[in-house]
Amino acid sequence: MRLANIRYVEAGAILARPVINSFGMVLLRAGVHLTASYIERLKTMGYDVLFIQDDRLADVEIHGAITDQTRKVAYKSIELISKFIERDPKDSLPVDSIRRAVQQMINDLLSSSDILGNLTEIQGYDDYTFHHSVNTTILSLVLGMASGYSERKLLELGMGVLMHDIGKIKVPEVILNKKTPLTEIEFEEIKKHTTYGFEILRKNNDLSLLSAHVAFQHQEKWDGTGYPRGIKGSAIHEYGRLAAIADVYEALTSERVYRRAIEPNEAYEYIVSQGNKHFDPKILEVFKKNIAVYPSGSGILLSNGQRGNVIKQNPAFPNRPFVRVFYENDETLTAPIDYNLAEYPSIMIIAVENR
Numbered sequence: 001m002r003l004a005n006i007r008y009v010e011a012g013a014i015l016a017r018p019v020i021n022s023f024g025m026v027l028l029r030a031g032v033h034l035t036a037s038y039i040e041r042l043k044t045m046g047y048d049v050l051f052i053q054d055d056r057l058a059d060v061e062i063h064g065a066i067t068d069q070t071r072k073v074a075y076k077s078i079e080l081i082s083k084f085i086e087r088d089p090k091d092s093l094p095v096d097s098i099r100r101a102v103q104q105m106i107n108d109l110l111s112s113s114d115i116l117g118n119l120t121e122i123q124g125y126d127d128y129t130f131h132h133s134v135n136t137t138i139l140s141l142v143l144g145m146a147s148g149y150s151e152r153k154l155l156e157l158g159m160g161v162l163m164h165d166i167g168k169i170k171v172p173e174v175i176l177n178k179k180t181p182l183t184e185i186e187f188e189e190i191k192k193h194t195t196y197g198f199e200i201l202r203k204n205n206d207l208s209l210l211s212a213h214v215a216f217q218h219q220e221k222w223d224g225t226g227y228p229r230g231i232k233g234s235a236i237h238e239y240g241r242l243a244a245i246a247d248v249y250e251a252l253t254s255e256r257v258y259r260r261a262i263e264p265n266e267a268y269e270y271i272v273s274q275g276n277k278h279f280d281p282k283i284l285e286v287f288k289k290n291i292a293v294y295p296s297g298s299g300i301l302l303s304n305g306q307r308g309n310v311i312k313q314n315p316a317f318p319n320r321p322f323v324r325v326f327y328e329n330d331e332t333l334t335a336p337i338d339y340n341l342a343e344y345p346s347i348m349i350i351a352v353e354n355r
């Protein structure tokens with residue numbers, strides 16, 4: 001299968017993975033032949049990329065980093081908590097449901113063989129906060145695992161990250177969903193979601209105070225230019241420093257109401273370029289080694305004029321995956337060629353084109 005930007009998908013293409021909305025409902029099943037009207041509907045719903053069957057790439061496996069079932073459990077628990085707070089902010093949170101969801105995510109990730117290549121998820125923008133929270137949690141857990149965290153620490157971190165934006169329910173929706181640039185006053189209002197979240201979470205005896213600190217500190221920056229307190233360096237708890245990288249990366253690669261998503265490799269470049277200013281350099285190193293810069297299935301253009309798709313990750317060289325090419329200068333090759341880009345240092349990936 002391959003990843004295809006929806007603007008290149010033509011009627012007749014076959015879905016390789018189901019399209020699921022934020023409530024875990026299957027909108028279209030794997031195996032469905034897409035019609036022009038399905039494609040139009042998905043476009044208006046904000047879906048950007050689809051997994052399409054491709055016989056030439058039948059050996060490329062793309063599973064979600066977590067199962068669809070686990071994702072559903074995670075969405076349900078966030079939904080439950082949001083509703084709970086709306087109903088009576090003085091009640092304590094149903095923390096157990098979040099704990100179960102995060103434990104299930106950890107189990108999935110620990111048993112997954114190729115997390116790296118599988119961090120790409122299909123998404124629409126009807127449900128940004130849910131997707132964002134779940135995807136940021138997955139990425140944080142991957143970084144936590146790569147940093148050698150115990151399961152107890154992973155759980156503490158994951159629960160905090162899954163609820164890191166919970167304070168947004170107290171920020172007026174008109175500001176959250178505004179499509180034009182924010183005024184200074186509006187931005188000040190957005191900034192408060194960190195403190196609101198901390199206040200909501202810290203009151204719970206069942207929840208570690210460190211988890212609450214993820215909500216409080218995920219917008220702080222290594223050099224002290226973040227918010228709400230502008231603390232810097234190791235004054236920011238390591239969960240906060242780790243969540244900051246995951247949060248920014250996920251936000252950049254997701255579709256937002258106010259701009260189009262960018263490709264994973266561009267988000268990677270951006271984060272690396274912000275390097276030691278915004279992020280903890282040690283965690284940044286972990287990130288650089290553990291992110292699929294070019295997720296499996298992605299369409300790529302090489303510096304030698306050949307075009308094809310990523311077929312497998314190279315754990316030691318995340319930006320030099322295995323690729324299979326089918327075209328050269330837009331002419332079809334007589335037979336596809338596989339490269340391990342780690343062995344061809346002179347060949348560069350110059351563009352991502354999910355055709």
Ligand SMILES: [Fe+2]
Nearest residue numbers: 164165193218
């Ligand atoms: Fe946030």
